[in-house]
Amino acid sequence: MPTVSLEVKAISAATTPAPGMKEAPRVAKLIDVSSCIGCKACEVACQEWNDLPPSVDRPFTGSYQTMPDLSWNFWQLIKFNEILRGDGRLEWTMTKYQCMHCADPGCLRACPAPGAIVQYANGIVDFVQENCIGCGYCITGCPFDVPRLNPQTGRVSKCTLCSDRVAAGLEPACIKACPTNCLSFGTKEKLLLIAHQRVEQLKERGFPNAGVYDPPGVGGTHVIYVLPHADRPEDYGLPKDPKVSWTLKLWKGPLKWLGHLIVFGGILGAFVHYLRFGPHRAREEDTGK
Amino acid sequence: MAERDEIQRFTMAERLIHWAVAITFVYLVLSGLALFYPSFYWLASVLGGGPVIRRWHPIVGVAMFVFLLGMYLQWRRDMKLDDLDRQWLRQVGKYIRHEEGVPESGRFNAGQKLLFKTMSLMGLLLLLSGIPLWFPLRFSRSLREWSILVHEIAALVAIGGLIAHIYMGTAVVRGSMRAMLTGWVSRAWARAHHPRWAREVERTP
Ligand code: HEM
Ligand code: SF4
Ligand code: SF4
Numbered sequence: 001m002p003t004v005s006l007e008v009k010a011i012s013a014a015t016t017p018a019p020g021m022k023e024a025p026r027v028a029k030l031i032d033v034s035s036c037i038g039c040k041a042c043e044v045a046c047q048e049w050n051d052l053p054p055s056v057d058r059p060f061t062g063s064y065q066t067m068p069d070l071s072w073n074f075w076q077l078i079k080f081n082e083i084l085r086g087d088g089r090l091e092w093t094m095t096k097y098q099c100m101h102c103a104d105p106g107c108l109r110a111c112p113a114p115g116a117i118v119q120y121a122n123g124i125v126d127f128v129q130e131n132c133i134g135c136g137y138c139i140t141g142c143p144f145d146v147p148r149l150n151p152q153t154g155r156v157s158k159c160t161l162c163s164d165r166v167a168a169g170l171e172p173a174c175i176k177a178c179p180t181n182c183l184s185f186g187t188k189e190k191l192l193l194i195a196h197q198r199v200e201q202l203k204e205r206g207f208p209n210a211g212v213y214d215p216p217g218v219g220g221t222h223v224i225y226v227l228p229h230a231d232r233p234e235d236y237g238l239p240k241d242p243k244v245s246w247t248l249k250l251w252k253g254p255l256k257w258l259g260h261l262i263v264f265g266g267i268l269g270a271f272v273h274y275l276r277f278g279p280h281r282a283r284e285e286d287t288g289k
Numbered sequence: 290m291a292e293r294d295e296i297q298r299f300t301m302a303e304r305l306i307h308w309a310v311a312i313t314f315v316y317l318v319l320s321g322l323a324l325f326y327p328s329f330y331w332l333a334s335v336l337g338g339g340p341v342i343r344r345w346h347p348i349v350g351v352a353m354f355v356f357l358l359g360m361y362l363q364w365r366r367d368m369k370l371d372d373l374d375r376q377w378l379r380q381v382g383k384y385i386r387h388e389e390g391v392p393e394s395g396r397f398n399a400g401q402k403l404l405f406k407t408m409s410l411m412g413l414l415l416l417l418s419g420i421p422l423w424f425p426l427r428f429s430r431s432l433r434e435w436s437i438l439v440h441e442i443a444a445l446v447a448i449g450g451l452i453a454h455i456y457m458g459t460a461v462v463r464g465s466m467r468a469m470l471t472g473w474v475s476r477a478w479a480r481a482h483h484p485r486w487a488r489e490v491e492r493t494p
Contacts, residue, residue, distance in 0.1 A: 013330060014327060015328050112324045112327070112330075113339050114327060131339075133340045133342075133343045134340055135324065136425035136426070137425075137437075139425050139426070140430060140434060140437065145430070149425075149426065154343070154344075245434055248434070251438060255442070256325075259325065259326070262445050262446075262452075263452070266452035266453065270453070273385070273456075273461075274460055274461070279460060279461050279463050280461045280482075281387070
């Protein structure tokens with residue numbers, strides 16, 4: 001884990017603020033869905049760089065998609081979504097699917113194990129397997145359904161945005177492999193500019209609803225998309241309005257204070273009651289022996 | 290036993306079940322607190338480390354539920370609230386301040402009965418909400434989200450009840466710890482704390 005070279009901004013289950021002091025340029029990955037050709041070079045590059053063993057036990061489902069879903073050893077996936085448009089035409093939206101590296105990561109909020117999830121100042125959200133206890137709370141907390149539990153090790157894993165490569169000044173492996181420039185990597189500022197330019201191009205070419213997917217419900221993400229039909233992100237397998245859920249906020253906020261009140265208030269209350277009223281002596285003869 | 294100045298309050302089976310619930314429950318509270326509060330995470334280290342409590346908390350939870358079910362079955366009849374109990378509850382302030390004039394209680398007083406009912410209900414809620422947290426991959430996300438809320442609220446209520454219970458049993462009502470350990474109490478203790486029950490036992494030797 002390159003925790004040495006990347007400034008840490010937030011740590012799961014921390015009792016003190018994260019040690020990071022320096023600001024770092026915020027990085028992002030841009031996925032221009034309109035220029036993905038479904039070659040899956042990025043999938044291969046990811047498996048190779050991260051040295052992930054392939055799963056060969058999944059059934060073939062008659063789809064171009066490599067796997068039905070992400071798994072603990074398969075961190076990104078080109079989804080081959082087949083969409084029937086209103087005019088009866090079939091559209092094949094090939095959409096890269098992986099951790100979104102949320103600015104307000106639900107996984108990190110939910111995690112009870114100190115240091116099992118960290119967020120770097122550059123925006124990358126990383127799982128630190130040696131601190132993970134395998135509770136799966138991050139799976140519940142993530143609005144994008146990304147973390148995957150390895151049943152053998154009881155640890156969770158997901159896309160790291162190649163934090164190891166980024167720490168060394170390289171771009172993520174998937175970006176390196178992409179032959180069409182569908183994927184690009186850089187500062188989020190710059191990529192948002194490029195994305196909006198691309199959206200203008202698409203609008204001119206007959207995609208009036210083209211737009212950028214950078215959902216505000218999770219504070220924006222460090223993986224952003226250009227979608228030809230941004231009004232219907234579900235068509236690309238992306239949630240329409242992902243949010244950190246209110247249950248998670250309640251659980252990690254007010255309920256904690258209620259808990260403190262009950263535990264410490266209860267103990268304190270009992271102590272004060274004892275000082276004031278002492279043990280119960282209902283009758284003279286009550287000695288209890 | 291007419292010779293002795295003692296009467297039996299709890300049978301061996303009752304005591305065994307009670308302490309089985311108590312020990313499993315305390316483990317669950319400690320390991321649960323570690324999973325709930327970062328500032329209590331050190332409890333996880335004391336209990337063998339995070340992955341260990343992640344593994345054992347649900348298993349011990351099921352064990353506790355089984356013991357609690359046993360406790361429910363054994364005491365359910367003794368724990369029904371009657372009219373005097375309801376009066377007792379209305380005058381609970383007097384009981385808390387140790388004043389005279391509290392309605393006489395039977396084998397258990399109304400506070401104990403309420404604790405019993407609360408713990409039984411919380412035990413059931415904790416079990417039901419715990420299962421989706423145990424096997425997150427088998428249940429839907431929204432069910433898991435609700436489960437976490439229910440699990441935590443039920444746990445907090447149960448912990449509050451436990452604090453009051455331990456305090457009453459060890460510090461306030463002297464002699465009840467001996468009752469739960471040896472099974473026996475003095476007649477004087479019985480008359481003082483559970484007069485209706487004392488009369489009943491004395492009538493049927
Ligand atoms: C380690 C902690 C505990 C201690 C020291 C403790 C102590 C006691 C004592 C001394 C009694 C006898 C009261 C009497 O004679 O009237 C008792 C009864 C009882 N205990 Fe516990 N107990 C503990 C944990 C628990 C837990 C976790 C539960 C349930 C979840 C529980 C449920 C009960 C019930 C229902 C009774 C009978 C009625 C009552 O006294 O409230 N106890 N306990
Ligand atoms: S997409 Fe999910 S796993 Fe990735 S940072 Fe956001 S909440 Fe965490
Ligand atoms: S499974 Fe691991 S990373 Fe996920 S919430 Fe639990 S401890 Fe944190």
